[in-house]
Structures are given as structure tokens and as C-alpha cells.
Amino acid sequence: MFSFRVLGGLxxxxxxxxxxxxxxxxxxxxxxxxxLATAQRALAAMGAASSxxxxxxxxxxxxxxxxxxxxPITMKSKGTQLVRTELNSEKGLIIRVVNHGVxxxxxxxxxxxxxxxxxxxxxxxxxxxxxxLLSEAQTPQxxxxxxxxxxxxxxxxxxxxxxxxxxxxxxxxxxxxxMTKTLFL
Numbered sequence: 001m002f003s004f005r006v007l008g009g010l011x012x013x014x015x016x017x018x019x020x021x022x023x024x025x026x027x028x029x030x031x032x033x034x035x036l037a038t039a040q041r042a043l044a045a046m047g048a049a050s051s052x053x054x055x056x057x058x059x060x061x062x063x064x065x066x067x068x069x070x071x072p073i074t075m076k077s078k079g080t081q082l083v084r085t086e087l088n089s090e091k092g093l094i095i096r097v098v099n100h101g102v103x104x105x106x107x108x109x110x111x112x113x114x115x116x117x118x119x120x121x122x123x124x125x126x127x128x129x130x131x132x133l134l135s136e137a138q139t140p141q142x143x144x145x146x147x148x149x150x151x152x153x154x155x156x157x158x159x160x161x162x163x164x165x166x167x168x169x170x171x172x173x174x175x176x177x178x179m180t181k182t183l184f185l
Contacts, residue, residue, distance in 0.1 A: 029168040029177070035146035035160035039137040042184065046130040054078050057127050061087060077125040080135055098123045101166075122164035122180035133162050133182055140168050143177045152185065159185050 054077065061073040072088040085096040092108025096115075101123065103115035125131035136142050143163040150159040162184065163177030170176070 029140060029143050029165065029173065030145070031143070032145040032160070035144040036137060038146060038158045038160045039134060039144060039162070039184070043130060043134060043137075055125065055128055055131070075127045077128075077131065080124045080131045083123060083125055118179055121166070121176065122182070133164060133180075134184060136164075137162060141165055147183070150185075157185055159183055 055075070057075040059073055059075075060070045063069045063071070071090075074086040076084045076086075081098075081100045083098045087094045087096075089108065094108060095106040097104055097106075098115070098120050101117065101121045103120035103123070105113045105115065107113070122133055124133045124135070133142070137144055141164055143161075143165075145161050145163075147159040147161055150157050160183075162182050164180040165173040165176035167173060
């Protein structure tokens with residue numbers, strides 16, 4: 001559970017769900033017109049995010065698995081692809097940085113762990129949906145598809161999926177898109 005106070009940014013309720021998908025389900029970079037229209041309406045509803053360059057969100061991260069332990073957290077971004085998260089744990093500051101798809105974590109003891117590219121390749125600003133992968137729906141690197149018949153709690157929803165590939169002409173572009181497929185609800 002997060003509670004945030006947004007400074008110099010925009011916060012809007014929007015669900016992001018990462019779903020692993022087999023490579024066979026991905027195809028060439030396509031733009032499903034219904035999915036693209038839904039993405040454009042969602043961006044329009046959030047306002048002009050293009051005017052937001054940097055963000056700073058502070059709040060509390062509550063760990064339910066550890067007797068609802070609450071820790072101070074700060075989430076920062078520059079543009080859409082430079083993301084930094086600072087978590088003040090009982091052992092000290094844990095810093096997670098993702099810079100254009102390449103990420104690392106610095107632990108309180110000073111040790112550094114590189115994050116796997118398949119987990120960070122398509123990472124964008126997650127705490128402000130208008131700066132997420134959604135903001136790049138029009139680019140050639142993004143596949144857009146509408147998902148029909150998706151229900152959440154018995155209610156039909158407009159759900160669409162975005163998939164990212166660094167190079168649409170690469171022979172394994174469909175694998176990148178499957179690996180990074182993100183559902184927007």
C-alpha cells in the first residue's frame with residue numbers, strides 16, 4: 001500500500017499490471033486502433049503530462065508481510081526513463097536506480113546489485129501513469145492492442161496492452177514485446 005504526496009507533478013489513479021506472455025503470442029509492432037484510442041483518451045483524461053519534466057513523490061511503504069511495518073519512501077524521476085527510489089529501511093538507505101532500462105540497487109552496506117535487463121528494459125515512471133509507457137504509445141517501438149471482454153470484479157473494462165521493443169526491425173522484436181507487455185486498466 002502506498003500513500004503519496006506529489007510535488008511538481010500529477011497523480012492519477014490508474015492500474016498497471018505486468019503480465020508474462022509467451023513469445024509466440026507477440027507479433028510485429030502493430031497499433032490496434034481501438035487500443036490506441038483508449039490509450040489516447042486515458043492520456044487526455046490525465047491532462048498535459050508533457051509539461052511535467054521531473055517528479056518527486058514522498059510517502060510511506062507499508063509491508064503487510066512484516067506486521068504492517070511502515071518505511072519512508074521517496075520516488076523521483078527525470079523525464080520518463082530516469083527513475084530513482086529511496087527506501088529508508090531499519091538497516092539504512094536502499095537506493096534503486098533505472099536509467100534508460102538499465103538498473104541497479106545500492107544496499108545500506110554499500111554493495112551494489114545490477115538488475116536484470118528483462119526486468120527493467122521497458123521501465124518508465126510508474127508513480128505517475130501519464131509518464132509511464134503509456135506516454136510512448138504513438139512511437140514505433142510500442143505495440144498497442146485492445147483486450148476485449150476483460151472483467152474486474154464482474155464489471156467490463158476498457159483494457160489495452162502495450163509492449164516495448166528497442167528496435168522494431170530486430171528479428172527478436174516480438175520477444176521484447178512479449179517480455180514487456182503491460183496491461184492498462
